[in-house]
Amino acid sequence: MTGTVASAVPAGDGPAVEVRDLRIGATRRGRAAGDDEIVHGVSFTIEAGRCVALVGESGAGKSITARALLGLSGDGTAVTAQTLRVLGDDVLGYSAAQWRRLRGGRAGLILQDALTSLDPLQTVHSAISEVLRQHGTVPRSRVDARVVELLELVGIADAAERSRQRPGQLSGGLRQRALIATAIAADPGLIVADEPTTALDVTVQRQVLDVLAERKAAGTALLLVSHDLAVVAEIADEVLVLKDGHVVERGTPRQVLASPQHEYTRRLIAAIPTAASRGTRLAVTEGVAERTALPPRAVGEAIVIEAAGLVKSYALPGAAQSFRAVDEVSFAVHRGETVGLVGESGSGKSTVGQIVLGLTAADSGTVTLDGADWSVLPERRRRARRRSLQLVSQDPLSSFDPRYSAARVVAEALPASLTAAQRRARIAELFDRVSLASTLAQRSPSRLSGGQRQRLAIARALAADPVAIVCDEAVSALDVSIQAQILDLLADIQAESHLALLFISHDLGVIHHIADRVLVMERGRVVESGDAGEVFENPRAPYTRRLLADVPRGLELAPTV
Amino acid sequence: MTALRTRPDRVAPLDRWRQSSRAAVDRVAARLPAVVVALLALWLLAVVVAVAFPQLFVPGSPFEASPADALQAPSAQHLLGTDQLGRDQLTRIVYGLRYSLGIGVGAMAISVVFGVLFGLVAGLGGWFVDEVLARFIDIISAFPAVLLALLVIAFTEPGIVNLTIAVGISAIPKFARVIRAETVRVRSSDYVTHAVTFGARRSTLVLRHVLPNTLTLIPVLAMIDVGTAIIAGSGLSYLQLGPQPPTPELGVMLSESRNLFAFAWWLAVYPGVVLSLTVISLTVVGSRLQRRLKAAS
Numbered sequence: 001m002t003g004t005v006a007s008a009v010p011a012g013d014g015p016a017v018e019v020r021d022l023r024i025g026a027t028r029r030g031r032a033a034g035d036d037e038i039v040h041g042v043s044f045t046i047e048a049g050r051c052v053a054l055v056g057e058s059g060a061g062k063s064i065t066a067r068a069l070l071g072l073s074g075d076g077t078a079v080t081a082q083t084l085r086v087l088g089d090d091v092l093g094y095s096a097a098q099w100r101r102l103r104g105g106r107a108g109l110i111l112q113d114a115l116t117s118l119d120p121l122q123t124v125h126s127a128i129s130e131v132l133r134q135h136g137t138v139p140r141s142r143v144d145a146r147v148v149e150l151l152e153l154v155g156i157a158d159a160a161e162r163s164r165q166r167p168g169q170l171s172g173g174l175r176q177r178a179l180i181a182t183a184i185a186a187d188p189g190l191i192v193a194d195e196p197t198t199a200l201d202v203t204v205q206r207q208v209l210d211v212l213a214e215r216k217a218a219g220t221a222l223l224l225v226s227h228d229l230a231v232v233a234e235i236a237d238e239v240l241v242l243k244d245g246h247v248v249e250r251g252t253p254r255q256v257l258a259s260p261q262h263e264y265t266r267r268l269i270a271a272i273p274t275a276a277s278r279g280t281r282l283a284v285t286e287g288v289a290e291r292t293a294l295p296p297r298a299v300g301e302a303i304v305i306e307a308a309g310l311v312k313s314y315a316l317p318g319a320a321q322s323f324r325a326v327d328e329v330s331f332a333v334h335r336g337e338t339v340g341l342v343g344e345s346g347s348g349k350s351t352v353g354q355i356v357l358g359l360t361a362a363d364s365g366t367v368t369l370d371g372a373d374w375s376v377l378p379e380r381r382r383r384a385r386r387r388s389l390q391l392v393s394q395d396p397l398s399s400f401d402p403r404y405s406a407a408r409v410v411a412e413a414l415p416a417s418l419t420a421a422q423r424r425a426r427i428a429e430l431f432d433r434v435s436l437a438s439t440l441a442q443r444s445p446s447r448l449s450g451g452q453r454q455r456l457a458i459a460r461a462l463a464a465d466p467v468a469i470v471c472d473e474a475v476s477a478l479d480v481s482i483q484a485q486i487l488d489l490l491a492d493i494q495a496e497s498h499l500a501l502l503f504i505s506h507d508l509g510v511i512h513h514i515a516d517r518v519l520v521m522e523r524g525r526v527v528e529s530g531d532a533g534e535v536f537e538n539p540r541a542p543y544t545r546r547l548l549a550d551v552p553r554g555l556e557l558a559p560t561v
Numbered sequence: 562m563t564a565l566r567t568r569p570d571r572v573a574p575l576d577r578w579r580q581s582s583r584a585a586v587d588r589v590a591a592r593l594p595a596v597v598v599a600l601l602a603l604w605l606l607a608v609v610v611a612v613a614f615p616q617l618f619v620p621g622s623p624f625e626a627s628p629a630d631a632l633q634a635p636s637a638q639h640l641l642g643t644d645q646l647g648r649d650q651l652t653r654i655v656y657g658l659r660y661s662l663g664i665g666v667g668a669m670a671i672s673v674v675f676g677v678l679f680g681l682v683a684g685l686g687g688w689f690v691d692e693v694l695a696r697f698i699d700i701i702s703a704f705p706a707v708l709l710a711l712l713v714i715a716f717t718e719p720g721i722v723n724l725t726i727a728v729g730i731s732a733i734p735k736f737a738r739v740i741r742a743e744t745v746r747v748r749s750s751d752y753v754t755h756a757v758t759f760g761a762r763r764s765t766l767v768l769r770h771v772l773p774n775t776l777t778l779i780p781v782l783a784m785i786d787v788g789t790a791i792i793a794g795s796g797l798s799y800l801q802l803g804p805q806p807p808t809p810e811l812g813v814m815l816s817e818s819r820n821l822f823a824f825a826w827w828l829a830v831y832p833g834v835v836l837s838l839t840v841i842s843l844t845v846v847g848s849r850l851q852r853r854l855k856a857a858s
Contacts, residue, residue, distance in 0.1 A: 386760035399751040
């Protein structure tokens with residue numbers, strides 16, 4: 001493989017990727033290699049123009065397996081295999097320089113977070129042209145034209161204009177597509193995509209999936225890593241289900257989804273929130289194959305949160321008109337009720353949450369809490385009642401003071417009037433309520449898992465003994481299995497204490513699963529609202545229909561959902 | 562929410578500090594073998610002991626002249642030789658560390674106290690206070706440190722206290738900027754937002770979250786700053802703007818050795834080596850501590 005490699009089809013007739021018995025171990029100081037094996041013998045083959053997907057929970061070893069194909073398994077890992085061939089080359093003995101030539105040139109990598117994967121100070125043009133120059137893909141005189149071509153290829157309108165912008169000036173969808181453009185710039189024979197659509201809203205997810213499908217059709221081999229079976233089913237030709245570094249099940253998406261053989265696969269599928277999962281538990285305990293019903297909950301008559309005519313505008317620099325982030329939004333949340341607020345990123349749903357919480361002042365409109373004035377009160381008078389309205393946000397870790405232990409995080413939300421003994425008892429009770437082991441109490445939240453952190457955040461919200469909780473993308477950063485547990489936990493808590501929930505999410509499946517009523521927001525306006533089942537099954541607003549059309553269809557294969 | 566996180570304010574000030582002025586030093590410090598770092602730390606310990614109890618190292622007085630022994634090369638009797646007045650140089654260096662370190666620590670204390678004060682007030686106050694303080698800080702930092710110190714001394718008179726004040730003032734902007742940025746970052750952090758939803762008062766927020774999380778930066782920054790302040794102090798002493806002879810301050814000693822260098826090399830070399838080693842130790846040990854602290858958090 002010398003000279004110019006510009007073809008999407010690998011040299012020779014062999015498959016693009018051939019992996020047999022791949023093992024990855026952590027080599028720590030003072031231990032022999034293989035003591036800490038993370039991946040235990042994974043094998044798969046990807047032909048040109050095909051897609052293989054690795055699915056599983058976080059920690060299953062899917063990411064590190066995918067990265068090993070590009071020599072990115074990280075320091076302190078040892079990769080062994082009977083066969084590890086990428087684009088016709090045996091890469092097992094590759095030197096750092098050989099890996100560099102492979103990466104970005106013949107094999108591209110797409111990561112989850114385009115914002116941190118792209119250099120914020122580089123324009124899109126310079127990011128892409130750097131790849132082109134490095135790998136000598138096109139003659140220098142053609143670089144500029146090629147950059148524009150690539151951006152058009154990934155579906156970016158006004159490509160020439162956009163190429164002069166920096167990542168910070170682009171929306172999430174454009175950014176992720178620009179990242180894909182850098183990955184495919186050198187026309188690679190293989191693309192490794194590690195959670196390429198996680199945390200993106202359905203619209204952007206749809207765009208990204210379409211671009212990936214196009215590359216596949218053009219003959220590129222694709223290795224997709226995801227915890228989202230619905231996404232995987234849409235694009236993959238073969239699915240490998242990984243658990244603790246073992247492949248527990250493999251097959252076509254149809255086989256895996258329609259007739260999952262392994263219990264773990266069944267659990268993964270059951271964990272996905274959808275229309276069919278309403279009223280049932282998502283987290284299926286071991287040994288039970290089916291979803292069980294959630295405890296029944298009653299929606300009360302009393303209105304807990306009432307928002308009327310909320311408007312919030314922001315001045316845009318350089319623009320004559322201000323930007324209306326929230327435009328005439330009104331709704332009510334009853335006792336024990338869950339109201340879902342759904343829309344694309346930038347639709348204003350988080351701003352509504354901020355206004356309800358009294359963290360941002362609306363330009364006009366009012367919010368009442370428990371039937372009494374709330375948004376119009378001065379902060380001094382609001383303070384005493386603040387604890388009755390709590391927030392659970394997307395990134396729990398950043399919501400904890402970094403110096404605090406888990407117990408102290410919870411203690412902060414307790415009323416100051418409690419004695420030390422009462423405090424300890426209450427903290428223990430709250431840990432128990434969210435199923436956090438009491439042994440974790442003195443631990444720093446940075447040393448908790450993602451699921452444990454979100455449980456802690458919920459425990460803290462409950463410590464304030466609220467009447468309502470605003471959940472702002474509270475499960476969006478979690479993988480499907482953990483998300484299932486947290487959604488179940490919220491449902492249990494709500495059944496017990498008749499909390500009102502304002503649940504903000506871009507994930508239609510989550511909203512459909514959890515919400516009694518739903519508000520669909522587009523550009524600051526509520527375009528549709530009503531009973532969740534009604535809105536999702538008979539959407540009237542064109543925007544709702546479009547959102548629903550963008551949801552990956554793969555899951556329809558599964559009989560259980 | 563994501564847009565918030567990408568605001569330049571969210572860049573950890575510590576990182577910005579490192580990028581701006583210390584990146585190269587930190588890289589070197591990070592690569593030094595552990596043995597070297599340990600030796601430097603040991604040197605630092607010795608310096609501290611020498612400052613506290615100079616009698617442990619040398620029996621005599623730094624001012625005790627003995628013209629008969631003038632300008633002797635290092636020997637068994639005078640390990641580091643003698644100066645033009647026959648004073649034992651080892652004794653003078655050991656006592657000299659008191660002055661040099663004193664100036665460094667004193668100046669650092671001034672910069673930390675005022676830097677933190679300005680930084681906090683700017684970070685917690687409204688935009689007007691912030692702007693006024695920021696411009697004031699800009700003015701201070703527009704003068705090169707030495708020039709600023711010269712200015713202070715020109716208005717007063719050379720001397721150890723004025724020198725310390727001068728050096729201290731010149732480092733205020735550095736601390737004020739770091740603390741202001743950190744204060745703004747903590748103030749707009751998610752955990753402060755959450756504390757608001759528990760009904761915490763403004764003063765509670767500041768005392769419970771903003772202050773502790775901001776001030777954790779101080780000790781290590783201060784340690785490294787002592788090194789910088791010692792250099793600045795000695796430099797000004799060398800220009801005879803600080804303590805005057807016969808004070809055994811290292812900068813003064815270097816200054817005095819200037820005309821004698823041709824036939825008494827030890828008078829320039831030893832104070833210089835001691836000064837350099839002390840500053841290097843402070844910087845390297847400080848940088849390593851900072852690294853460890855960062856890794857721990």
